Amino acid sequence: MDRAAIIGVGMTKIEKSKVRDTFADMAWEAVNKALADAGMTIDDIDNVVTTSSDFWDGRTISCMAVGDASGAAHKNVTCVEGDGTYGAFYGMTRSLSGSYKTTLVTGHSKGSQSISSLITNSAFDPIYERSLGMDMVTACAMQARSYMHRTKTTPEQMALVSVKNHGNAMKNPLAQLPMNITVNDVLKSEMIADPLHKLDCSPVSDGCAAVIIAHESVATKFKQKPVWIKGVSFCADSFFFGDRDLSRVKSLTEAAKKAYAMAGIKDPKKEIDVAEIYDAFSYQELMWLEEMGLADDATAGKLLEKGDFNIEGRLPVNASGGLLSGHPVIAAGLYSMAAVVKQIRGDAGGFQVKKAKTGLVQGLNGLGGQSHCVWILDQEK
Amino acid sequence: MAEKEHIIIESGDAIQPFAYTVGMYGSKFFAELRDNGRIMAVRCPKCKKVYIPPRKVCGECFVEMNDWVEVGPKGVIGTFTILRFAFIDPETGAQKPVPYGYGFIKFDGADTLFQHYISVEDEKKIKIGARVEPVFSKNPTGSMRDIEYFKVID
Numbered sequence: 360m361d362r363a364a365i366i367g368v369g370m371t372k373i374e375k376s377k378v379r380d381t382f383a384d385m386a387w388e389a390v391n392k393a394l395a396d397a398g399m400t401i402d403d404i405d406n407v408v409t410t411s412s413d414f415w416d417g418r419t420i421s422c423m424a425v426g427d428a429s430g431a432a433h434k435n436v437t438c439v440e441g442d443g444t445y446g447a448f449y450g451m452t453r454s455l456s457g458s459y460k461t462t463l464v465t466g467h468s469k470g471s472q473s474i475s476s477l478i479t480n481s482a483f484d485p486i487y488e489r490s491l492g493m494d495m496v497t498a499c500a501m502q503a504r505s506y507m508h509r510t511k512t513t514p515e516q517m518a519l520v521s522v523k524n525h526g527n528a529m530k531n532p533l534a535q536l537p538m539n540i541t542v543n544d545v546l547k548s549e550m551i552a553d554p555l556h557k558l559d560c561s562p563v564s565d566g567c568a569a570v571i572i573a574h575e576s577v578a579t580k581f582k583q584k585p586v587w588i589k590g591v592s593f594c595a596d597s598f599f600f601g602d603r604d605l606s607r608v609k610s611l612t613e614a615a616k617k618a619y620a621m622a623g624i625k626d627p628k629k630e631i632d633v634a635e636i637y638d639a640f641s642y643q644e645l646m647w648l649e650e651m652g653l654a655d656d657a658t659a660g661k662l663l664e665k666g667d668f669n670i671e672g673r674l675p676v677n678a679s680g681g682l683l684s685g686h687p688v689i690a691a692g693l694y695s696m697a698a699v700v701k702q703i704r705g706d707a708g709g710f711q712v713k714k715a716k717t718g719l720v721q722g723l724n725g726l727g728g729q730s731h732c733v734w735i736l737d738q739e740k
Numbered sequence: 741m742a743e744k745e746h747i748i749i750e751s752g753d754a755i756q757p758f759a760y761t762v763g764m765y766g767s768k769f770f771a772e773l774r775d776n777g778r779i780m781a782v783r784c785p786k787c788k789k790v791y792i793p794p795r796k797v798c799g800e801c802f803v804e805m806n807d808w809v810e811v812g813p814k815g816v817i818g819t820f821t822i823l824r825f826a827f828i829d830p831e832t833g834a835q836k837p838v839p840y841g842y843g844f845i846k847f848d849g850a851d852t853l854f855q856h857y858i859s860v861e862d863e864k865k866i867k868i869g870a871r872v873e874p875v876f877s878k879n880p881t882g883s884m885r886d887i888e889y890f891k892v893i894d
């Protein structure tokens with residue numbers, strides 16, 4: 360199979376409210392940063408994929424409003440609704456299609472402009488679920504409870520994820536919430552929905568991220584060191600939350616297995632050097648690690664306590680600060696991808712990990728992770 | 741220096757009316773709930789899984805389901821949360837009184853979980869695996885609110 364690489368990344372700072380910027384203004388900033396990072400001009404971009412959600416943007420066909428600022432004029436531009444990792448998947452297939460050599464992928468959202476719980480409530484079934492008030496926090500609190508019940512993960516272990524990631528964010532100038540906090544601070548923060556405290560939850564955020572994905576024939580033509588896509592897969596589970604075993608994530612396990620197989624990875628615990636995963640809530644980091652086979656079942660909390668997932672640890676997880684430190688929905692997965700790209704290039708600055716040859720990125724779609732997208736990125740082709 | 745005012749355009753009271761059909765499966769479910777206080781589910785002819793809420797297609801098997809079965813009304817708590825922060829009620833736009841319980845209920849005879857409120861009168865009793873039963877509305881209209889909430893029974 361032909362190969363593709365990520366040859367440029369650009370992100371706005373993640374902020375609570377970018378009141379000075381429209382969606383297009385954010386796209387302009389992220390796109391120009393990605394072009395500069397790659398050493399490209401907009402003329403070097405063959406086609407564009409934007410990623411957005413109509414409900415979050417408060418408009419129909421939200422992708423059309425950011426086309427101009429994303430350099431899509433006179434080009435084939437298309438849209439993915441979902442996490443940015445899914446936009447990137449589509450972008451990669453376009454770069455591999457033979458029709459295009461370079462694809463610019465963007466993802467944006469502004470949580471600040473709406474009431475998050477009403478937006479996430481709208482994702483649920485309008486007949487059976489929505490009217491009772493189900494939203495993302497409620498759903499994830501129930502998933503957290505199921506996971507804790509099965510694995511005996513403790514509130515203290517969950518809180519430690521938040522402590523680690525907010526601490527890591529102090530080394531990332533793009534993060535929204537760098538904080539030096541303790542487990543006790545998390546446990547004493549307001550209980551939102553049992554067992555989730557306020558500091559177990561990611562904040563409401565604004566931001567836009569862009570990545571440029573190139574076919575191997577042009578991947579080394581520009582200034583930037585290419586980061587190679589070695590494996591990628593996404594899998595979906597059933598729509599109704601109640602159909603799933605909420606203490607497990609079958610679709611993530613399958614997606615990870617397929618991505619490892621494609622990348623030729625036999626022992627992910629040993630072969631993955633660095634990971635950025637979708638920690639919208641503290642427990643999710645532990646749950647996703649286990650479901651991807653990066654920790655044995657029901658052990659992630661204990662490994663976290665041992666320091667395994669710290670920047671200096673065996674497998675640094677969310678060294679950038681993760682989504683607990685800034686969660687622009689939709690753009691989120693592209694921020695994670697850009698963070699791993701920077702690690703592999705050795706450009707991560709204050710949150711650079713020691714060894715970063717092979718990295719893992721995980722994005723998700725749907726509340727509580729109905730569908731998961733797993734990427735294996737590598738320094739070597 | 742005086743703080744600058746941000747100029748923001750708000751959506752105001754604009755609404756987007758939308759009529760969601762409940763379909764033939766939903767019609768049967770809500771009519772049985774309203775008229776007879778019965779909880780109806782459908783069974784997959786292939787994998788035999790009993791689905792609630794009822795729907796036409798078993799996604800696992802990609803086959804149509806027409807085999808109706810009554811489940812519950814008693815069951816157990818599959819998982820739950822207790823909301824302590826006032827979320828906005830999407831039906832009324834008002835802040836909901838807290839705390840309130842929200843859970844996934846596994847009706848006796850069903851294989852999937854059904855979400856609803858759980859009474860939090862005695863929080864200590866709310867546990868995964870606790871037995872519950874629905875408290876039905878006195879004025880059923882054919883909606884999810886025909887069940888007011890579930891309560892733990894010993």
Ligand SMILES: [Zn+2]
Binds near residue numbers: 789802
């Ligand atoms: Zn079936």
